[in-house]
Amino acid sequence: MKYTLYSIFVFVCLSSFFPSLLKGQDKNRHYVRTRLMTKDDGSSFRETITYYNSFGLNDEIREIGASPQGNDLQTFVGYDGAFRKVSESLPRPVGNTNFYNDSNPESYTVYEHSELNRVRESYGPGQTWRENGKSVKYTYLYNTKTGDDHCYCLSAKDVGEDIKVEVKSYDANEVSILRTTDEDGNVTDQFTDHEGKLILTRQKANGIPHDTYIVYDDHGRKRVVLPPLAADALGGHSTFMCSQVEAVQLYGYLYYYDERDRCIKKKLPGCEPIYYVYDRCNYLVLKQDGNDREAGRWQSFQYDRLGRQVIWGFMTRNKTHADWIRICKNLDLRIYFIGASYGSENYGYTSVPRISYLCTPLIINYYDDYEYTTIFNEFIGFLNRPGYYSSFSASSLTSRDKLTGQVVALLNDPFKRDYIAYYYDQRGCEVQSTMNSAFGFRNYTFTNYDFIGQPVSVRKEHTSIYRDTPPASVDDVDHILTYEYEYDHAGRLSKLYQTYDNDAKVLVAKYEYDEVGRLEKKLLHNETATSTYKYNVRGWPTEINEPRMSQKIYYNENLPQGVTPLYNGNIPCLSNTADNNLTSHFTYDGLNRLVSTKQYRPDGRFIETPEKFTYDKMGNVLTIERSYYDPYPDYLNEMTIQYHGNQIKKVTDESRGHDYYVLRYQDAANKDIEYFYDSNGNLVKNLDNKIGFIKYNIINLPEAVAFNDGNLLTYSYMADGRKVRDSYGSFPIRTSTPLDSIVNNTDPYITEHNDWSEDYYYSGRLYRIATPEGFIRFVNRVGYSIFYSMKDHVGSFRGYWEPGHANGPITFSYPSYHPSGIIYRKPYTDVPFALGGKEFMGTNNLDEYFFGARTMYAIMNRFNQMDPLCEDYYSVSPYAYCNNNPVNAIDPDGRDYRLTIDKENNRMIVTAMYYASTQDFGSAQQAVDFWNKQSGNYIYKTKEGDYTLDFSLSVIEVPTDESMNVAQRSSVVTEAFRADKSGIANIYEVVSSFKDSNKNGVTVNGNHIGVKYSRQDENTGAHEVGHTLGLTHSSFGLMTSSSTDPYRSLDLNTVGLKDMITYPIRGKSNSEGRGVAGEGHLSVFNFSYSIGSSYYSVSKWGKIRRR
Structure with missing residues (x-):
């Protein structure tokens, strides 16, 4: 759909032509003036002026009146005599040259002394970086026949159903090398061939190379990717078949194509192949992964004549990959909407060819109009609310090219569905959505916008399934949450108000910014509490002060004694009052992986909970050591981990002792193989944690977890990945009853469950409502309290506080973390949030985080399922969390x-x-x-x-x-x-x-x-x-x-x-x-x-x- 942007006017003016008509510009310079109108009468706008020098090069950008105090913000660009950009300043208020309190608030580029104009060094802003020579350095080299810059010459071709790889060595000077050295001396080499294709990436940790090779065929198609532990096997081969080399099967990525260069088969590390089928118009219409194959199903994708996906689901047909390729290769399988007048066999869409109606839909999308409402009675029509958009007409063109409705199935039971309708104003902004959920909840959202599309008011209505009497009509709702937003002249959010039901309006937060627009203060809950923030010259946070928590983050300035400064963005030290005022020190390897941590008490003498980690070349953790000195070491974890490929095979923990609230590895088994995975690389059994079987759904999320002690956890998801229910129960332990049959029929064993319906969380009754700065918690059916959350620099939950008390806010629930971010003490079950703000699932010692797309085992900070985006990070294990750098990164x-x-x-x-x-x-x-x-x-x-x-x-x-x-x-x-x-x-x-x-x-x-x-x-x-x-x-x-x-x-x-x-x-x-x-x-x-x-x-x- 095309997007129309209203009221942006660009005036290209030469000041020598119209000097008397223009104000605020330098009349002696060329410029382009851009105005974004913020009111429909043109009386208010945001203005930017871009100045150009005599050579037509942009040398200044001025944002007129953009600072919170109404000052202009200037950004300067510098060039050398060859017209190359050599510097660019950070924005600063006009007249305040020392705003950042730094003599070098600009980036700087150094070029080679050659005609190639190649960059030699690149400095970011900051005098500390400049005076210490901490730049990113680039060196341009060629390969050698032997030695550190050696590179294999690899080529691939099909041999039957297999891929054959030929291994040779490049002669010297055949391959270009770009060597990049970051601010802390970590080196990465990129090898490219004469066609510019990347063939090798080499990084080093402790002097050991970590090579990732990309292998192409004669058509230039990527066929094989060999991450470090697969690349290590190259030295013993001159030619090999991929199916016959174990390292390639365990770590490699393989791609197969048809005659039209479409990928029809893909194999990920340690997984069964994924098959793809296309129609003659090159649309992907069928897909089957390893679990699909075992279940006898194919995932089906259907598109309309404009190429928009309209139906995603699955079909169970006993046909092979080759069968489907033959059937679909000459068919145009796009469909189009015909409505209910011709029957609803395919939910209002055509079913020609007949392959279309074989699909059990999981998501159905409707576009352009609202005729689909005649097919399903469950959709809720447009609702009028005072003060909100009310000019809707089903026959208008405001919804043209837009998604107007969705049917989203419950994956556990595809015939239970969410029915969602979307409504738009004349500018194409979504002004209303209505949802009738699979379990009976109803949620309506109404939104008002200002002239440029910023929301100024959002009203959320909710109807519960736990009410005493059924709703009399669609307008009979249980709860109303209203948010109101105010913005400053530059569009920065300045105030956020919240109204719950008919209670008094609360100023949730007032936001104050420094002169370049960085948030420096939040005044919370009617301005009764304050949070403040500080930054370094690069905008990296250095201090976070919440009402009941203070965190300091150190990089390379004002460091505590004994801390080595870092310049590439890694954090060498931080302190947090939520950790009993402990100061944490961090050490990283050449791949920026966390290798050790230490904690010091305020007196600087007493060491607590040091951690040590070692890794293989893929980033799989080999050993984890955590101890507590009080005054002698008590090892909380002393783990050794064995792998089969990237998948855990066995874990041994030599530590002893157990405290339910202190997270320790269970180590309940002592078998040769203690971890088991399915065909898609999902963990299905963990003997150490007494997990007997895990069942996964079609999107690789755990649907049921059966423990050996008879406890059972089940999870319900919508087809778009939303978790809407979790349940707990137990089943009678009978050795003759296989656990997989229990997880396929869980209903008789469930004794209690919890529900999520958008922001609402139920545990037998309404328990909690999520809000932008925290949550509302209910103590009974009527009474409630407002709470505000505290989070650290990576979004980890550090507690919550309740305002309105005579002696100041009362603080609750301080989760405890090791320096690495791995949780030390479990959070309280009433507010189960921890690392990165993710939900902690601790029932029956499951001890996992729910990340939305995957689950992560908290004791290791390691995922239980493959990374859906693993092909963007070939050199890293698909199970690693943030490349083993949880101090600096989020997922x-x-x-x-x-x-x-x-x-x-x-x-x-x-x-x-x-x-x-x-x-x-x-x-x-x-x-x-x-x-x-x-x-x-x-x-x-x-x-x-x-x-x-x-x-x-x-x-x-x-x-x-x-x-x-x-x-x-x-x-x-x-x-x-x-x-x-x-x-x-x-x-x-x-x-x-x-x-x-x-x-x-x-x-x-x-x-x-x-x-x-x-x-x-x-x-x-x-x-x-x-x-x-x-x-x-x-x-x-x-x-x-x-x-x-x-x-x-x-x-x-x-x-x-x-x-x-x-x-x-x-x-x-x-x-x-x-x-x-x-x-x-x-x-x-x-x-x-x-x-x-x-x-x-x-x-x-x-x-x-x-x-």
């Missing part, structure tokens, strides 16, 4: 673009939207501006005529404040992204670092961009935006894999631009960029065509030419 929970052809005006418009937090908005806008500036520069030439290529990309700012840690901001942005129904939405985030420290930016699933904080330059962001537009890496220009190519921001590869156009025309996704490149969808304006012929309305054989 976030992963649409594309649209090509519109305007035949009447001979234009092609590429449209996409990018959701970004307030903090990341500037970086995202800069990246998007690069592409929008390309509009009109290129032509798509065909026999029937030429088309001008235009870009219409936009950034949607999601209001966030500096009090939010990275996890909280990511959660808010992700929520806004998921709520978007346009089909062209993406996420843009700036992060401190990646698991692969050499990466400056990544794009996940074709729609989720991450850009490293230190590389927020125009070309890095624009490069990642290019991936969302369907582009893969090229050998030169913007899309080269080398972020140091000085021409990356200047050149676009016309071959890549052609792919951006022709893939949507052909209805094909870029299989080479699967998991990275976005998928385009085609829309045709001003052209009449019959259904089925739209692919060929414009030639797919055109060529791109620059004007």
